[in-house]
Amino acid sequence: MQPAPVLPLSDDCQHYRTKADVPWDLQKYFSQRYSIFSYYDDGIHLTDDAWFGVTPEPVAMQVAYDMSGSKPSKKVLIDLFAGAGGNTIAFGLSDRWDKIISIERDTSTLACAQHNANIYEVGDRITWVNADCFDYLDRLHNDPDSLHPELRVDVASAVVFASPPWGGPGYRTAEVFDLSLMEPYNLQKLHQACREMDHALYLPRTSDLRQIARLAPGDDKVEVVQYCMKGASKALVAYIPGKAD
Template identity: 35%
Template sequence: MDVDGMNVAAEAVVEIVPGPAKEQRPPQKRRERVRNSIGVLVETLRIFEAVREAAEEEEQKEQSPKTSEDEAEVIEDKVQIILSDSTSPDRGTRKRKQRKKKKKNVPEEVDHPGLHKYWTRRYQLFSKFDEGIQLDQESWFSVTPEEIAKHVAERCRQCDVVVDAFCGAGGNTIQFALNCRRVIAVDIDPAKILLATNNARVYGVQDKIEFICADFMQVAATLKADAIFLSPPWGGPDYTQKQVFNLEDLSCVDAKEMFKVAKTVSENVIMYMPRNTNRKQLMSLAGVGNLVEIEQSVFRSKVVALTAYFGKLIDSNF
């Protein structure tokens, strides 16, 4: 190494020198810092205590109906007050701002625990929801998501007439009408017929649908079609609590008898059932030597139902 290089190294070493000793702060200032630190710690403990109390109140109410909005705001305000005080430079003088309630335009029939999630998915149920779609409480958790209904209907595109034996609010009926020449929609509940009629009008297909308010099992003998769609009521969302949903769990109709009657209307049958339905039981409906195609219906990246196809509706590549 040359001399210049050594000089540079020496200069670098010389530069690494500790700075002057820190100036000692007066004892009074140190005491003030300690007091401030203690004050912050006390406020922090108060925050944690308020959060703990709020959590305990929430836990005590888990066995009872959900906390109302007003009670929830009181709990949140209790924590918010302390948070504001602990960061405010003029504590004790700042006025607490009143929290404004957010107005929710949630329909009355869906404004209760367990149904809010269906409200957030309303456009997946009906893409034209804002154009006048009407649903009652049961329909919110019964209607087939539009994309699934569209997929099923497209598989019936070659059919002139399709019967929707349990039409409900019309989710499947509308999609059949958009893909087929004529649809016969049956439901035993007059309120559901009114909802389905209104919703079909929103989609502009009311003239392609014949609505019948009756028990399907009683009027089936008068019906003829190229395909029939069966989606009887599943008994509400509680079906998800069962490990296996058996056909006997349908409380409104005997599944085997329903399928037998449906076959008198058309040999091409579609059954839309819960995702945990016993598949062996579905297969047994086809009869010895016959085929059935069971399709997993996916909604929001999750299997939500099983769709079973019988007769000529079975995919030729199946």
């Protein structure tokens, strides 16, 4: 597995200028574009799918600030689901990490993330990977030689951030969202893949806290932070210690 080269923007990567150009189901997000990316007008590009999942900039900045408080021995941050770059850019701006590895499976979305990171002048601080993040983690643990040296990191010095797609029955409507039903990756799958490293999971605000609490290794604690904008929670992040520590 290799780092991604600089990818060209494809026809799926769009910079919408007016509401009239925007598909109807994205218009709500387009009207919030400056809270999503304050540099939107500088030419931010997204795929239509990426609009639904991008972390708004103030939330991404606060998460990056909170992740900066990781133990000093942690030098590498692995962002498993780069999307259009919302979180990755904030991690780059924090200037906390010796290395940031940012993974995205969809080539057009990754091209947007690279482009957007350059707008924020942090593109050269990121090692991009166009691959399945579970494949990457599996190789990191079981077959590190199959990774390019730039992607081969010491697990003890790495932390993971994961903002997976949110879907599954009840995630918009349930008062308490059952994370075992989250699609396409449920809580158990995400936790299993990351368990050796300290990992921060960006999850729906209604997520079942009892399910998260069960992931604490031994007598250690799990911290859960609700991230709000204008008095309303946008998401929670569960900060889960790794087993290797």
